[in-house]
Amino acid sequence: MTREIVIKTEHLTKRFGDFIATNAISFEVYAGEIFGFLGANGAGKTTAMKMLCGLLTPSSGSASIAGFDIYKQSEKIKKSIGYMSQKFSLYEDLTTLENISFFGGIYGLSDAQIKSKSEKLIGQLGLQNEMKKLVGELPLGWKQKLAFSVAVLHDPKIVFLDEPTGGVDPVTRRQFWDLIYDAAARGITVFVTTHYMDEAEYCDRISMMVDGVMKELDTPQNLKSKYNTTSMDDVFFELARGAKRKAD
Amino acid sequence: MKQFLSFVRKEFYHVFRDKKTLLLLFGMPIAQILLFGFALTNEIKNSNIVICDYAKDVASQELTAKIEASNYFEIEKSLPNHRQIEKAFQSGKIKLAIIFPTNFGNDLWHGGKAQVQIIADASDPNTATTLTSYATQIIRDYEMSIRKTNAHNLQISAITRMIYNPELKGTTNFVPGVMALVLMLICVLMTSASIVREKENGTMEILLVSPFSPLLAVTAKAVPYFILSLVNLTVILLLSVFLLDMPIKGSILLLFFESSILILTALSLGLLISNSTNSQQAAMLISLMGLLLPVMIFTGFMFPLENMPRPLQLFSNLVPSKWYYIIVKNVMIKGLGLRSVWKETLILMGMATFLLILSIKKFKTRLS
Structure with a gap:
C-alpha cells in the first residue's frame, strides 16, 4: 500500500551566517498522519517549520508541501496549510466571533461558510457564552484551543503546530489533543513540535532533531524498543545527551 | 475584495477598541488648535x-x-x-x-x-x-x-x-501648521505602530502564512487611518472657522486633495519605519524623535525658514510638511487655486510616490 506523501524534504538546510540551524534534513510525512517533531531547545525545529510554512527561505535543499514546491509555488502552499505559532496569535482585542470571521475572511471563505463553521466551532469548544467576549479575556487553555480551531478553519491539507500546548494545564492539553485527533480523523495532516514526551506518545511517528540534524524517525513504539526502554523520556535523554549546542 | 474588506473591518476594531489611542487621535488636533490659538493670544500682563x-x-x-x-x-x-x-x-x-x-x-x-x-x-x-x-x-x-x-x-x-514684521506673518499661520503637524505625526505614528504591533503579537507570522497578500494587508491597515485623518482634518477646519474665526478662502475640495497627498506620504513613511523596527516602542520613538522636531522646525510655522542658515533652508526642502504648509497657506489664507500651487503639489506627489515605492519594495514578505 502506498500512502500519499504530503510533505517531502531533501537535504533542507538553513544557515544564518556560519551557524547551520537546520542541516540537510530529509524526511516524508504521509497524509492524515500526526507527525511529532521533537528536539531540545535550539535544535532547529522552529527554523525547519518556518521553512516549510514559507516564512523562511531555505539556504539549500528542496521540499514540497501538498505537492507544491516551496521555492516556486508558495502561494499555492499557503492555501493548503494552517499554522499555529509558538506565541499565542489571535487578536486579543477582537471577540471570539470576530477572530473567526477575520481569519475565515482572509482565507477566502464565504459569509455562509464562516457562519456555519463558526457555529459548529463554538459548539464544539463550548464557547457559547464567550463568543462575544474579547479573546484577551479568555483563559490561556481556551485561547490555545480557539487558535487551533482557527488554524484548521479553512480545512487545510496540513496544519503546522509550533509547541501549541506550552504553559497549558494537563487537562486542557488532553482536550487539545482530542481536537488534534479530530482534525486528523477529518484527513488533516498534523505536523506538531512539542517538549512533552507524553504528547510524543500520541503521535503516529516522531522525529528527533539534535543540533540541526534529524537523528531518528520512527513510531514511538519502535523507538522505545530500539533504545530498550519503556518511556519516551529515556529516548529523548539518550539522544539529546549528545547535543553540543546549548539550549537557550 | 471580500478578503480585503474583512481585513479593513478588523483594523477598525483595533482602532476603536484602543480607547487611549483614539483619544490621542482626536484629542491631539483639538488640543493643538486650542493651545496655539489661545495660549499665545491670551492675556499678556505687565x-x-x-x-x-x-x-x-x-x-x-x-x-x-x-x-x-x-x-x-x-x-x-x-x-x-x-x-x-x-x-x-x-x-x-x-x-x-x-x-x-x-x-x-x-x-x-x-x-x-x-x-x-x-x-x-x-x-x-x-x-x-x-x-x-x-x-x-x-x-x-x-x-x-x-x-x-x-x-x-x-x-x-x-x-x-x-x-519688523509689518504684514504680521504668523498670526493665521498656525492653523495650516497644525494641520501639517497633526497629519504627519498621526499618520506616521499610527501606521508604524499598528504594523509593528502585529510583529510583536506574533500575528504577523500568521498573516504571512495565510494566502492574503501582504501588500493588501498593509493597504487595509492604512484605510482606517486615512479616513480618521480626513475626519481630523475636518475637525481642525471646523474649529478654525467657528472658534478662531479664520475663514477658508480657497477651495475646500483642493484642500482635501492636497491633504490626501500628505496623508499618503506620511502613511508610506510609517510603513517604512515599521519595516526597520520590531517593537512598538522603537517605532513610536523613531516616529516621534525623528519626526516631531524636524516637522516643528522645518515646516516653517514656528520659526521662519527665511531666517535660517542656508544649509538648514536646503534641508527643509526634504520635509514634506513644508510643501504642504505652503500649499495650505496659499489655498486657505490667500484663497489661491491649484494653478498657483502646482509646483509644490508636484513636489509633494513626487515624495509620496518615492516613499510609497520604497516602502513597498522594502516590505518583507518573509521573516528573516
Missing part, C-alpha cells in the same frame, strides 16, 4: 513699554496715567526723543512704544481731534496684535471719559505701526 511724550500736557499725562494703571503695561521709561525708540526695541526689553505728538492736548481740546501713535514689535505677531488692541482700548476708554465731561465729539485716533 508688558514693558516706553512712552515718548512731546506734548507733556494734561491730556497726555492723564492718558499715560491710565496706561500705567492698567495691568497690561509697565512703563519702562519715558523717552525724551523718538529716535531712541528703535534702540529700545532692539534691546528686546520693550514690546510697545506710545508717542504723543507736541500738540496732543491742543489738538484735542481746540481741534476736537488728536492723534497718538502706537508702535509694536511685530516679530512676535500675536503679542503685538494683542498689546496694540489693549492700548487702543485704553485710549478708547479715555476718549469716552473725556466726552462725558467735555464736548461729545472729541476724538483721539490711534495710529498703529508694526515694525
Whole structure:
C-alpha cells in the first residue's frame, strides 16, 4: 500500500551566517498522519517549520508541501496549510466571533461558510457564552484551543503546530489533543513540535532533531524498543545527551 | 475584495477598541488648535513699554496715567526723543512704544481731534496684535471719559505701526501648521505602530502564512487611518472657522486633495519605519524623535525658514510638511487655486510616490 506523501524534504538546510540551524534534513510525512517533531531547545525545529510554512527561505535543499514546491509555488502552499505559532496569535482585542470571521475572511471563505463553521466551532469548544467576549479575556487553555480551531478553519491539507500546548494545564492539553485527533480523523495532516514526551506518545511517528540534524524517525513504539526502554523520556535523554549546542 | 474588506473591518476594531489611542487621535488636533490659538493670544500682563511724550500736557499725562494703571503695561521709561525708540526695541526689553505728538492736548481740546501713535514689535505677531488692541482700548476708554465731561465729539485716533514684521506673518499661520503637524505625526505614528504591533503579537507570522497578500494587508491597515485623518482634518477646519474665526478662502475640495497627498506620504513613511523596527516602542520613538522636531522646525510655522542658515533652508526642502504648509497657506489664507500651487503639489506627489515605492519594495514578505 502506498500512502500519499504530503510533505517531502531533501537535504533542507538553513544557515544564518556560519551557524547551520537546520542541516540537510530529509524526511516524508504521509497524509492524515500526526507527525511529532521533537528536539531540545535550539535544535532547529522552529527554523525547519518556518521553512516549510514559507516564512523562511531555505539556504539549500528542496521540499514540497501538498505537492507544491516551496521555492516556486508558495502561494499555492499557503492555501493548503494552517499554522499555529509558538506565541499565542489571535487578536486579543477582537471577540471570539470576530477572530473567526477575520481569519475565515482572509482565507477566502464565504459569509455562509464562516457562519456555519463558526457555529459548529463554538459548539464544539463550548464557547457559547464567550463568543462575544474579547479573546484577551479568555483563559490561556481556551485561547490555545480557539487558535487551533482557527488554524484548521479553512480545512487545510496540513496544519503546522509550533509547541501549541506550552504553559497549558494537563487537562486542557488532553482536550487539545482530542481536537488534534479530530482534525486528523477529518484527513488533516498534523505536523506538531512539542517538549512533552507524553504528547510524543500520541503521535503516529516522531522525529528527533539534535543540533540541526534529524537523528531518528520512527513510531514511538519502535523507538522505545530500539533504545530498550519503556518511556519516551529515556529516548529523548539518550539522544539529546549528545547535543553540543546549548539550549537557550 | 471580500478578503480585503474583512481585513479593513478588523483594523477598525483595533482602532476603536484602543480607547487611549483614539483619544490621542482626536484629542491631539483639538488640543493643538486650542493651545496655539489661545495660549499665545491670551492675556499678556505687565508688558514693558516706553512712552515718548512731546506734548507733556494734561491730556497726555492723564492718558499715560491710565496706561500705567492698567495691568497690561509697565512703563519702562519715558523717552525724551523718538529716535531712541528703535534702540529700545532692539534691546528686546520693550514690546510697545506710545508717542504723543507736541500738540496732543491742543489738538484735542481746540481741534476736537488728536492723534497718538502706537508702535509694536511685530516679530512676535500675536503679542503685538494683542498689546496694540489693549492700548487702543485704553485710549478708547479715555476718549469716552473725556466726552462725558467735555464736548461729545472729541476724538483721539490711534495710529498703529508694526515694525519688523509689518504684514504680521504668523498670526493665521498656525492653523495650516497644525494641520501639517497633526497629519504627519498621526499618520506616521499610527501606521508604524499598528504594523509593528502585529510583529510583536506574533500575528504577523500568521498573516504571512495565510494566502492574503501582504501588500493588501498593509493597504487595509492604512484605510482606517486615512479616513480618521480626513475626519481630523475636518475637525481642525471646523474649529478654525467657528472658534478662531479664520475663514477658508480657497477651495475646500483642493484642500482635501492636497491633504490626501500628505496623508499618503506620511502613511508610506510609517510603513517604512515599521519595516526597520520590531517593537512598538522603537517605532513610536523613531516616529516621534525623528519626526516631531524636524516637522516643528522645518515646516516653517514656528520659526521662519527665511531666517535660517542656508544649509538648514536646503534641508527643509526634504520635509514634506513644508510643501504642504505652503500649499495650505496659499489655498486657505490667500484663497489661491491649484494653478498657483502646482509646483509644490508636484513636489509633494513626487515624495509620496518615492516613499510609497520604497516602502513597498522594502516590505518583507518573509521573516528573516
